[in-house]
Amino acid sequence: MVPRPSALFVSTAALLSTAAFAAPTRSGYQEPLEDGTLGEPPVAKYPFKNDPYDRKHDTYGEGVQPLPIRNGHGTSVLGPVNLDRDRQNPDLVRPPSTDHGILPNLRWSFSDSHIRIEEGGWTRQTTVRELSASKEIAGVNMRLDAGVIRELHWHKEAEWAYVLDGKVRVTAFDTDGGSFMDDLEKGDLWYFPSGHPHSLQGLGENGTEFLLIFDSGDFSEDSTFLLNEWIEHTPKAVVAENFRLPPEMFENIHEKDKYIFQGSIPDSIDKEKPRAFKRSKHQYTHHMLDTPAQKGSGGQAKIVDSRNFPISKTIAAGHLDIEPGALREMHWHPNADEWSFFIRGRARVTIFAAEGNARTFDYMAGDVGVVPRNMGHFIENLSDDEPLEVLEIFRADEFQDFSLFQWMGETPQRLVKDHLFQHDPKSGEKFSKMVESAEKDVIKSQYYDGKDDGLEKGEL
Secondary structure, eight states: OOOOOOHHHHHHHHHHOSOBOOOOOTTSOOEEOTTSSEEOOOGGGOTTSSOTTOOOOOHHHHTOOOOSEETTEEOOOOSOBOHHHHHHOHHHHSOOTTOBSOOOOOEEEGGGSOOEEETTEEEEEEOTTTOTTOOSOEEEEEEEOTTEEEEEEEOSSOEEEEEEEEEEEEEEEOTTSOEEEEEEETTEEEEEOTTOOEEEEEEEEEEEEEEEEESOTTOOGGGSEEHHHHHHTSOHHHHHHHHTSOGGGGTTOOGGGOSEEEOOOOOOHHHHOOTTOOBOSSOOEEEGGGSOOEEETTEEEEEESTTTSTTOSSOEEEEEEEOTTOEEEEEEOSSSOEEEEEEESEEEEEEEOSTTOEEEEEEETTEEEEEOTTOEEEEEEOOSSSOEEEEEEESSSSOOOEEHHHHHHHSOHHHHHHHHOTTOHHHHHHHHHHHTTOOOOSEEOSSOOSSSSOOOGGGO
């Protein structure tokens, strides 16, 4: 073993850099201790070097450092390493033995996106420019403090949004001259069709933060049609004629002053309605968390699409609550790419792309994942202690998926056994018994808890 650097050297290095350079240890991984030196925790903390079944490993939650060692292959890392990033991505450092072939990157973190800072707020985005696989959908994460306004605007793309925290007031205007106003809070949605003008304003003590979804991966938050910008770039004589006012009234309107800016604190909706207010026939908002849930043995899913939120013609979504250790069952989506946003917890997803290609990615809160349409996958909660909360979002009018379990249960069992267990009839019978109900269990508990011959927790 290479001698450990002196404590003085390590302390000095810790002050200069967050990166750590470590020599290999007998246990096959390194972990910084509280004093900044490199310790060697018990080997039992990292039991995945020899694991033929490729079980999940929550290295970030357990503070364990993964290394590329798997079932007698691989070895330690001698060069520089970003310890935190490796702990966040254990299935890239030590991929399951079932991973194979080449897939593009299908993960992005909003923490890696540039933040545009404005007066009382900020915005950052994940588009096809940040994540090349994000062709169908672009996402924008926006924060507005109390009273802060996202300028009156519209855009070519439709806008769907999920309130992550706080309270927000939305206004919209339809093609029949109808107006809409609503106050929303955590878990609520809005949808503005292409071209419908609208505004957003933070309410309450801390304002709001939300996720905006646009039905084109090429969208840019900088390409919206802004009220002040239009007025600024129209001859003042025309503006004056349009509003029947003197042109000098519009001399001090400047586009650079707005976009996100501090406004006055709004009154109640009833008191703010203008004299000419005519309520829109459209319902632009929806309370997603009040949606009836599809219950699973390991969590629940709430689906919102054009069937229960009629105006949302181009975006469908599912809100998943996945219990500790549970699994969003193996499935695929036939009508759109899946664009997932991870709100809470840690997960791993293996994506099967046909032709023997498969790749596993790990996700944390604030991450975005893309699964191209028809590619088989699952979402597994890496933690045995913490819940996982995920939004599955699609550029589609309806949420559609195929369950592998359900398919196997509703296919003639002779055919299934000929495919999977032709040379193992005993296992074939056990498999048939397990899927005979053909009931779709959208989120499966961590282990089978029935009295039949399913796997018990200790066998996983």
